[in-house]
Amino acid sequence: xxxxxxxxxxxxxxYLLNELEPAARDEFEEHYFVCxxxxxxxxxxxxxxxxxxxxxGSEESKANVWETAASPAKPDRATVPSGWFRWLRPAFAVPVxxxxxxxxxxQDSRYRSLRQxxxxxEVVASAVVNVGVRGEAPVAIPAPAGQAFGLTLNxxxxxxxxxxxxxxxxxxxxLEWSRTVPAAASDSLWLYVPGSDQAPATLAVxxxxxxxxxxxxxxxxxxxxxxx
Amino acid sequence: xxxxxxxxxxxxxxxxxxxxxxxxxxxxFTALIQVKLRxxxxxxxxxxxxxxxxxxxxxxxxxxxxxxxPERLGSFVNSICNNVLLEQYRSTIKHxxxxxxxxxxxxxxxxxxxxxxxxxxxQQRVRQILGQLPERDRRLLREVxxxxxxxxxxxxxxxxxxxxxxxxxxxxxxxxxxxxLKNNNAPEFTPA
Numbered sequence: 001x002x003x004x005x006x007x008x009x010x011x012x013x014x015y016l017l018n019e020l021e022p023a024a025r026d027e028f029e030e031h032y033f034v035c036x037x038x039x040x041x042x043x044x045x046x047x048x049x050x051x052x053x054x055x056x057g058s059e060e061s062k063a064n065v066w067e068t069a070a071s072p073a074k075p076d077r078a079t080v081p082s083g084w085f086r087w088l089r090p091a092f093a094v095p096v097x098x099x100x101x102x103x104x105x106x107q108d109s110r111y112r113s114l115r116q117x118x119x120x121x122e123v124v125a126s127a128v129v130n131v132g133v134r135g136e137a138p139v140a141i142p143a144p145a146g147q148a149f150g151l152t153l154n155x156x157x158x159x160x161x162x163x164x165x166x167x168x169x170x171x172x173x174x175l176e177w178s179r180t181v182p183a184a185a186s187d188s189l190w191l192y193v194p195g196s197d198q199a200p201a202t203l204a205v206x207x208x209x210x211x212x213x214x215x216x217x218x219x220x221x222x223x224x225x226x227x228x
Numbered sequence: 229x230x231x232x233x234x235x236x237x238x239x240x241x242x243x244x245x246x247x248x249x250x251x252x253x254x255x256x257f258t259a260l261i262q263v264k265l266r267x268x269x270x271x272x273x274x275x276x277x278x279x280x281x282x283x284x285x286x287x288x289x290x291x292x293x294x295x296x297x298p299e300r301l302g303s304f305v306n307s308i309c310n311n312v313l314l315e316q317y318r319s320t321i322k323h324x325x326x327x328x329x330x331x332x333x334x335x336x337x338x339x340x341x342x343x344x345x346x347x348x349x350x351q352q353r354v355r356q357i358l359g360q361l362p363e364r365d366r367r368l369l370r371e372v373x374x375x376x377x378x379x380x381x382x383x384x385x386x387x388x389x390x391x392x393x394x395x396x397x398x399x400x401x402x403x404x405x406x407x408x409l410k411n412n413n414a415p416e417f418t419p420a
Contacts, residue, residue, distance in 0.1 A: 010394045010395075010398060012398075012401075013394040013395075013397045013398050013401070014394065016397065016401075017372070017379065017393065017394065017397065018267055019379075019390070026310075029264055029306060030303060030306055032260065033260060033302035033303055033305060033306035034299070034300065034301075034302040034303050039256075039259075039260055039302075040405070040409055041401070041405065042260070042263055043259045043260065043263060044401060044404060044405035044408050044409060045397070045401040045405075046259075046262070046263040046266070047350070047404075047408060048354060048357075048400060048401050048404045048405075048408075049373055051350060051351055051354040052354055052358060052369065052373050052374070053373055053374050054351060054354075055351065055354050055355045055358055056358075056369075056370045056373065056374040057374060165375065174385075175385045178367075178371070178375075180374065180375050
């Protein structure tokens with residue numbers, strides 16, 4: 001395996017992404033053990049990936065923050081989260097969710113204080129989802145389409161998950177939003193979904209063990225029901 | 229630019245027990261062995277066992293004068309590592325009988341307080357690079373790196389192909405590499 005081929009075919013990236021077949025992987029390892037340039041490349045890439053896990057992981061543990069992609073205009077500087085969180089400006093690829101404001105908060109005896117960029121406090125309809133309970137009916141939200149709502153997710157106790165992964169799907173089945181959060185001391189999560197022209201249609205919840213194994217805890221259709 | 233790696237002088241210094249050369253060898257190949265084994269072994273303890281055995285066998289071969297091509301030093305270390313790994317899989321790593329002299333792997337130096345500071349600097353740089361990415365690219369990397377989702381699924385969800393993912397990683401890595409390799413605690417990938 002010559003060096004030019006390695007560079008041209010982005011072998012280092014393929015290797016770091018575990019894309020190489022065993023024979024190619026062995027051949028590339030044989031190369032970078034004798035090529036200082038590729039050794040530097042692989043090592044730096046590996047450190048970057050490991051440090052990124054830490055960075056992403058610590059981001060998830062600080063979940064009491066509002067993410068906003070609400071307004072096309074730049075948010076007011078005074079309301080933009082500071083420090084690391086100033087980089088949390090989701091801009092969902094799908095235009096339907098371009099105005100979606102989403103928060104995940106940890107529920108204690110009362111909700112912890114939440115800081116929303118550019119919005120005023122409001123009372124929202126909410127519903128409870130008993131995660132992991134079989135036979136659950138669709139989640140009925142007593143709110144018309146376009147209105148914000150909240151979901152309290154009661155998590156199954158005693159499962160020993162380190163992380164929970166929440167996915168929101170559109171009516172067409174497209175994954176529109178996903179978030180992995182550390183398992184908190186309490187047995188529930190609170191999810192705020194702001195108003196949108198097309199609210200998410202399905203919530204999927206997964207539990208992830210410390211070893212990385214993922215368990216499907218349920219898919220919950222969401223139905224917004226006009227209030228009478 | 230053509231880097232020159234290990235030469236006869238390096239080999240001689242290693243044989244003579246030159247501390248700086250031995251430390252360079254340890255840091256350099258520890259870094260490469262870590263990357264190699266992380267995808268194959270599931271515990272840091274197992275990785276460390278293989279690394280120590282690899283180095284132990286290397287120093288035995290070095291003492292016995294079995295290393296004749298210094299430019300193939302890396303290849304030799306990789307081969308030893310492969311053999312140890314195979315034995316690990318088969319759980320047949322030989323235990324040296326009591327009383328037999330242990331080959332001397334040079335002791336690791338005490339933890340460097342400066343390493344803590346540089347590690348923080350490295351984390352800050354990584355966060356900075358991630359923060360400068362478009363949100364979509366940041367989420368794409370997070371799905372792949374942290375959540376370890378199937379890459380084809382992630383690419384499908386984000387409407388990109390695998391080459392896009394490789395280029396994204398390549399660019400982020402290049403931004404990081406220039407700072408990292410200047411860091412005092414990074415291995416020297418230039419002549420020792």
